[in-house]
Amino acid sequence: MSGLAREDYLADIYRLQCENPHDPVSTGSVADRRGVTAASATAMFKRLARDHLILYRNYGGVSLTPEGEDLALGVVRRHRLVERFLADVLHIPWQQVDAYADQMEHALPDEVVDRMEALLENPYTCPHGYPIPDKHGHLSQPDLVLLRDLPVGEQVRVARVNERVPGLLRYVEDLGLMPGSLLEVSARNPVDLNVTIETGGRTHILGLRVSESIWVERTGSRG
């Protein structure tokens, strides 16, 4: 009845859709993300399509139906609220909260999630800066820019750090670049695509893998 893994699939399809809004979501990408074989993903797609939660055409990838997206948003909401909770209330390091939230998100009664939200005073984002959908599935999408694309000389605030790049969270924490931190790009290297930033009185040189995994919010002030 409940369908434990179904929601995981839906949430992962949702996230993949967000990362790449143009293409449909491929069987392989979902299988990779979930750590299962493509055959397993295909089997699940058939069940989800049968229940009208996704659109699925053979060899053609999948997309969420409105109903499926509702469910997916609910999972994402629980996931990100739990992350906030783990970080803010239980003081668990932000490198670990994603994995723990994955484990916990299905078992939480709605009332528990709602109470957590109230206790946290209705946070807008998870600890990594991703927005938390509200009860109705609405989420605010602020205007963010990839650090990779930021022009030199503008002071900005770190808004979001990709939580799924291995080792990045630890690195970002060491550099003092957690969401909320202020920084300014002082130089860009057009050959190797490194960017040089100033933050908290220190200078760092970031490679492309880092600068394309951090989103910033313009503050309107120049450094």
Add this chain to the structure above:
Amino acid sequence: MSGLAREDYLADIYRLQCENPHDPVSTGSVADRRGVTAASATAMFKRLARDHLILYRNYGGVSLTPEGEDLALGVVRRHRLVERFLADVLHIPWQQVDAYADQMEHALPDEVVDRMEALLENPYTCPHGYPIPDKHGHLSQPDLVLLRDLPVGEQVRVARVNERVPGLLRYVEDLGLMPGSLLEVSARNPVDLNVTIETGGRTHILGLRVSESIWVERTGSRG
């Protein structure tokens, strides 16, 4: 690999064993508690026995092996800590925390449970008064007496309320008999087995179903 329902069965076997330490635990009692058919319980017993978590003889009931008891105690620990957490931190009414904890207890990583325990400052009991096993499975068993068996005239403290008697928690709360409350038995009716108690300046008459579901702790003082 993980085995979701297995732990539920083990914990229920453990609880039934505690309630009735002499007899082995019957198939039917486990099936009833879990809300499944006896056939399902039998099937699970075979799997648990195969994995050396219980001892099982056809038509002869089951008992936990040391290994199975370890696992069961871990589940009970998680369950009761989560109950405390839901009640004390999220302020969820104590009538509901048992059901919610049932739903949550399997999905919680050990570190999350440990942090909850620290946040709660290592509580001894769940909100209903049942002891919380420590990390190594040890639990303190204080000297408790059923209210049913308490002599007249002794002042005692409520220690434990059976959380699985329908409606009892609500009733006990209305009467002000939550764990920690002081009371004294002022009269016993030997015919209908009612007991009359004084608590918080009020008098109540409790039937057998209530008095055999509340444990008290002697305080050594007379009322």
Add this chain to the structure above:
DNA sequence: AAAGAGTTTTAAGCGTGTCTAAAACGCTTG
């Protein structure tokens, strides 16, 4: 000791979720 009642186990089946191995497909390349 045989009968009957209640409990427990077996038997057969279903849905979920996973796997491996083989077949089908689709896209790029010679």
Add this chain to the structure above:
DNA sequence: CAAGCGTTTTAGACACGCTTAAAACTCTTT
């Protein structure tokens, strides 16, 4: 355009966990 490669789907299998219905067992009662 055909070959080949990577992706996707099918086919067959398995473990878990549940069901119903029928058979087996145990225990009590006459």
